[in-house]
Amino acid sequence: MDLRLSKEDHAFRDEVRAFLAEHMTDGLRRAMELNTCFINEPPVALAFHKALHAKGWAAPNWPEEFGGTGWSPVQRYIYESESARVGAPTFNDQGIKHIGPILMKYGTKEHQDAYLPRILSGEDVWCQGYSEPGAGSDLASLKTRAVDEGDHYLVTGQKIWTTHAHFANRIYVLVRTNTEGRKQEGISFLIMDMDLPGIIVRPIDGSGGDHEFNEVFFEDVRAPKSGLVGEENQGWEIAKYLLEYERGGNPQAARVRARLSSVARLIKRYADDDPSLTLRLAEVGTDIDAMEMLELTLLSDLQSGKNPGAVSSLLKLRWSAMQQQLAELALDIAGEDALRWESGRPLYESLQLPPDTEEMLGIGPRYLNYRGYSILGGTSEIQTSILAKQLLGL
């Protein structure tokens, strides 16, 4: 067992670092440091994404035949981790990591030709319509209806917590096409253009001051039937396939480690005299070490063709907690300075302050926003119940 990179992977890492050094401009770096959301806003990342696209790196997780990189799991891990380490932005993850792989597996040739190139080029931005007011943790109880009216579906209902719907020009939604039988078996997977008449986006402002989420209303939307992905009532299977596809493809240790490092910098700058803060930092540090080892074990399993087993819920549960602990620690370091509130967003556009002071203004919003980490993408309680089944057979 060994943590050393092979010569080839080492060379690849150097290539990734060189790319990042060239394209992470000072302006982009500052924008990302002042980002208080879960996901940076797409416009700030567009130039960076275009540079990736020019290099052929826009879709690290796609096979070459669809214009992806065709990278090995290790290369992909290196790329994701190095990007996270320097705080590189993401662009249209819903397109690249979610709908892209789904269209490759379940989409028609027409779907693939129409959408995949535009995801790569950055022309399209996608959003995901899954959660509903009455269907959060219990997603399969969703009620948005799609009724077959011959040449189109008539879609009525409401989605909520739709990240970046206000930036997106496309949406993929889970809709109910059958109310009989098991609730999972009456769900279909439908894609639509956001400019269809009857789609209304209403912002939800987070208590951290950021507009990241939206409600999306469907008021008698006539959605072309060409937007159906897979068979009618196959939607639940398709949504679950993504969990399978994502396995190991979304490393988080490097992302949390980057925050650890920035909190270490905060302690040095503002609270070097308080050892209790450093000890809390160290506890999270040991947690991150363990999580990174679990991620690398998963990666090694994938690389050697083994089934990695049930770790994605475990990792989500743990990294979300670590993100929250670090945001809380930053809040405790800042003390009263964290009370200064700048309401303009994004912060990098609204702030004209000396760099030393401006970083303080992100701490309060980030603390408040990050409470959502243990809620979005499956709450910690749901993940724990999944683990009770998967790990312990309870």
Place this chain on the structure above:
Amino acid sequence: MDLQPTEEQQLIRESAEKFLADRYGPETFRALIDSDARWSPDIWNGFAELGWLGLPFPEDAGGFGMGPAEVVILMEQFGRVPVLEPYVSSVILCGKLIELLGTDEQRGALLGEIASGQLRLAFAHDALEGPMTVTRGADAFLLSGVKRAVHDAPMAEIYLVSCTLDDGTVAVFSVPANAAGITARSHNTLDGRRLSDLDFADARIPPEARLGGGTDGRAAIDEATAWAITASCADAVGAISAMVEQTVDYAKQREQFGQPIAKFQVLQHRLVDMKIAEEEARASVLLAALSLDGDAAMRERGASGAKAKVGRAARFVHQAAIQTHGAIGTTDELMLGWYAKRLVAFEKQFLPTRRHLGRYAEIISDPEAAAAPLLREATA
């Protein structure tokens, strides 16, 4: 980067599982706990026959040339018993110290005898206490002072004794336990093992008993200690995993209010938290093991990080296991109580959890160190 166990590593795990299941069940453990010696020469010889007592030593010194990954695999199985024999003291701590610091002659004389099971050692180091007084006589060093809490000293034939000399170097002497001028006051420990406080009163140590001639022993002590911390963390992970397994089994069969208590979500979630603590602790130990061939800073980060992380997991898991068992968990009726005591002892040995967290904090408070990924540079 490869974290797949080799065939050889799987073989070590399987042979350890088999030997310990056949020869070291709870009855054997309890019989040893009831004995004065608290260890079994018979078991020790079994370890020797399986090659475990020379596992990490170079082949030219009578060992099997295995690395830290093999050691932690074996130690995790030891922790599941939990094994009372002085493996960490004799083989890992003292054995590695001799390998790292000793002259060829000293290595030849001692490592082979450890590997064959004839010799057990204890390290009288006492990192926190005041120094011993060492006087250079005409033909010998004279040692006076106290070494407190020397683990496994009562079953050792040889003590390795650390002292700071007048020239500022640290010497490690290999001293027969029955040498004149040494008195041992021995105690049972909370977890059923043995330790001694050693009184030295002008004990005469010949110069050739100093490991490595005139070499300063500090670096070797630090490195051997990092090995021992890693091994003892792996032992703790074994005890943790046994506790998690037994607690899950218990919750599945224990019925109250007409159903197994494992049906209650509040207990399910606690059991998951315990299992996660186990998985994370094991991952930390693997990091520590794979850091042992790095430089001193990497070793210290690995070992102290693991000691802090496993220490926290040990505290949480044993408390949760006792609580889930209810009243029976507070007794020695089940093995549970002995695992709990093993884990309490683990936290104290080789400096307590909070001190390792402090050491790790010093390293990680440097933003560059905090940011560094665990994947290492390619081999040349």
